[in-house]
Amino acid sequence: MSDSNWYVIDNVAQLDSPALVVYPDRVRENVTLLTQAIYDVNRLRPHVKTNKSREATRLMLEAGIQKFKCATIAEAEMLAMAGATDVLLAYQPVGAKQQRFVELIQKYPDTLFSCLVDNLATALQLSDLASVAEISIPVYVDLNVGMNRTGIAPDEHAKTLYAQLTQLSGIRPVGLHAYDGHIRNPDLAQRTAECDAAFAPVQQLAEALSADGFAPPLIVAGGSPTFPIHTKRHIDGLPPVECSPGTFIYWDKGYGATLAEQPFLPAALVVTRVISLPDDTKLCLDLGHKSIAAECELGLRVSFLNAPELKAIGQSEEHLVVEAGAGHTYQIGDVLYGIPNHICPTVALYERAFTIEDGLVTGEWATVARDRIIAV
Template identity: 75%
Template sequence: MMQETPWYQITDVDTLDSPALVVFPDRVRQNVDRLITAIDDPSRLRPHVKTHKSREATQLMLAAGIRKFKCATIAEAEMLAMVGAPDVLLAYQPVGAKQQRLIELIETYSDTAFSCLVDNLTTAQQLSERAVGAGVTVPVYIDLNVGMNRTGTAPDDTVLTLYTDLSQLPGVRPVGLHAYDGHIRNPDLAERTAVCDAAFAPVQQLADTLAARGFDQPVIVAGGSPTFPIHARRQDVECSPGTFIYWDYGYGTTLAEQPFLHAALVITRVISRPDATKLCLDLGHKSIAAESDLEHRVKFLNAPDLRPVGQSEEHLVVEAGPGHGFEIGDVLYGLPNHICPTCALYERAHTIENGRVTGEWRTIARDRLIYH
């Protein structure tokens, strides 16, 4: 009986130098389709592009009918505008030169509606001055701190005052509330839901109060990948998962209820055998996201028992055990624990279709500036 070829195996892998990032467009398309079927209305989807940072992945979502996007950098916002994304939220409070760069995007890409976050009046006033000087109006969302404790203002009555103050500033226009709850990632969906609901309750209350005071119903942009299935069940809430596009070992393990496929890997090779039980791979800090513990940075699909024991800039040493049988030059297919920062380490991702290398997707928005 013939053994089925693993989905990830590349028949012409010898044409790829390593380390290399590879993506599987057919699986990416399936992930986009699965995202759309996981929500009642695709217009409530606002995927984050920080994971892939590429025009091609964005174009697949546009082709599937997704029209709203979220990003974290000016380069990501420009990349979205370059491929004709109609609605782009810069989910970051622009400060200093970033304000001017945002306004320049608004002036340059008139077919894209840009918006951004603010969490205080002073920054909003600075943005207002620049916007008035350019003759544009910037829609803004108030960034709420619902537990991440990195940006945003507490979801209390001070938000009502800030929203009112923003409505009176020229050059800016308050349109909604932003609540990112990336800290809520309990593996148990019921527990995750309870924590998420508690964090979201004051956000909904603020939106309802603002509407009762005569404002247009504020748009709520909420959540990321871990809480996507929870917010997807709410009415009138825009959801912002990002990792779904490629998925990774971390979320694939902890978010078992989500049906997304692994669609991006790193290719590495055995480059040395330092002793009888260890291998050295060309997969250093510069090639795989290194914020996790050493043992949890990558899982090798075709060698799951390898155990990382040391890593430096260009090298990863793994324990293979006695009599392992690996040879110098052997190819390993690595599933990153965290795909988002891993993608940012590569200027391109090689596309794999029907088991062969077919092209590349440039990780164009990993740079701080995009030069055309």
């Protein structure tokens, strides 16, 4: 099979659609590319919100990656089930999530769990629960470096909060978390300048904390767009900055189009079929809102590797209508291979991904952390 039709499934007739399919050989290649992009694998803390599966996690573990980041208690538990030894819940636990987090720590003592906090009141609540459970939870102060959704500014208020956290029982501050997902300029030089400007106060805060006698704080920074920038950071007197890309493992059309400097391969697709011909120029596919992330504008949600000319013009829960043009030759039952614009929320729509090896459906990877609750 040539590189141009790497995605073709020879026994696709046995695969119901719509379906999420993953290509393990390409996943392995992406993991290798990730580890080669940084001088120390211990600086990697990949986010698993993209794959949500034990199998993908184990491929990273086999490559020597031991630290991970996640967004939900279920993702954290999935990581522990897979054998991860260091898991950061990149989310501030509030309400019932605090008790679940404590129970998670108790259930998986071989995994070091940590989480984010951005205010003293929440930290006090978590401290009380941890103290009763007789555990100590490492916490990172969540910094707002421009996303404007969670975290506090990396200034004197953050420094004060960090100092206050050291006085609490049940938790202990160990570092700073700075997610700069708003920085995604296609021009790498401009993206680098924006990233460095957003990171500068984080570095200043870390250096100030160290100068005040605190243990030099760990810094977890960035996502996929700023990954190649943070990999180059070295700050004298501070631990190496940890990097947290996530989409790399499956990649998608969105980042493939805007992050040209990153060589990751598309490794997960959606398989769909033509189910109706509404008129002479249109096709209807079984790829509705429930089967592809619908956050982007209609025309950008999915592109078809074997039918790049098709343009989406309408979508509902179970259907996607595309314009094929006059004189097209598509027939009912034709199979199309779609690359999502955003793979992460697309994966979350499927309870399993079918594995494709040597052109054949060979098995499946359960999207186990798609559920909000696994056991805890």
